[in-house]
Amino acid sequence: MWADIVSQATQEEPALLRKNPDALLAQREDGLTALRFHDGHPIAHATLWHLADGWYELGTVWVARSHRGHDLSAELYRDLFRDHPERNILATTTNPASLRIGIRVGMRCVPFRALPASVWRETCCCPFAKTGSDDNVSACRQRESRCFVRVTEQTWWRLGQPAEIDFCALL
Numbered sequence: 001m002w003a004d005i006v007s008q009a010t011q012e013e014p015a016l017l018r019k020n021p022d023a024l025l026a027q028r029e030d031g032l033t034a035l036r037f038h039d040g041h042p043i044a045h046a047t048l049w050h051l052a053d054g055w056y057e058l059g060t061v062w063v064a065r066s067h068r069g070h071d072l073s074a075e076l077y078r079d080l081f082r083d084h085p086e087r088n089i090l091a092t093t094t095n096p097a098s099l100r101i102g103i104r105v106g107m108r109c110v111p112f113r114a115l116p117a118s119v120w121r122e123t124c125c126c127p128f129a130k131t132g133s134d135d136n137v138s139a140c141r142q143r144e145s146r147c148f149v150r151v152t153e154q155t156w157w158r159l160g161q162p163a164e165i166d167f168c169a170l171l
């Protein structure tokens, strides 16, 4: 079943948070998932995880190794942004390839402090080993040097068009 394969991928890919098949199935039933299949097998997956106060995080973005490099993940981003224009959507990453994909689909890179406090706290859930802090909102050694938050165009307008970060100059 597709959810078992995607769940397995979340255990094998270091950039992904582990997710169990039931959670992935529930996301799809709620209309929050974009998927692609090839010969009946899942080859690409992305979903919107609820964070707090009606905000969602684009996550569990995965493309099967055999299908990478064909812009499939950007297609999934576009599907989800088209289907959920009314939702506030963010994505965080330390992966330069993912940053470039976000630019291609029109996401805006903003400071974490532009997010509502509850949302910032919810998305910055990385472990001490990665951030060097038990309170990632107060201090995080990755923030805006390696880790960036992007929001959809509609979300950026709803936030009041905060100043954008030119992360290309920082990487």
Ligand SMILES: CC(C)(COP(=O)(O)OP(=O)(O)OC[C@H]1O[C@@H](n2cnc3c(N)ncnc32)[C@H](O)[C@@H]1OP(=O)(O)O)[C@@H](O)C(=O)NCCC(=O)NCCS
Binding pocket: 013, 015, 016, 061, 062, 063, 064, 065, 067, 068, 069, 070, 071, 072, 073, 074, 092, 093, 094, 095, 096, 097, 098, 100, 101
């Ligand atoms: C990150 C990921 C979703 C990108 O998916 P994708 O559909 O291949 O994305 P793209 O086609 O836009 O390619 C992304 C980059 O990988 C490069 N690439 C090309 N062929 C590739 C291959 N066979 N394998 C890996 N990367 C490849 C592309 O050139 C591109 O680089 P660029 O941005 O400098 O042009 C995918 O590599 C993946 O599933 N990685 C593991 C999970 C992960 O890291 N998820 C993102 C967490 S933030």
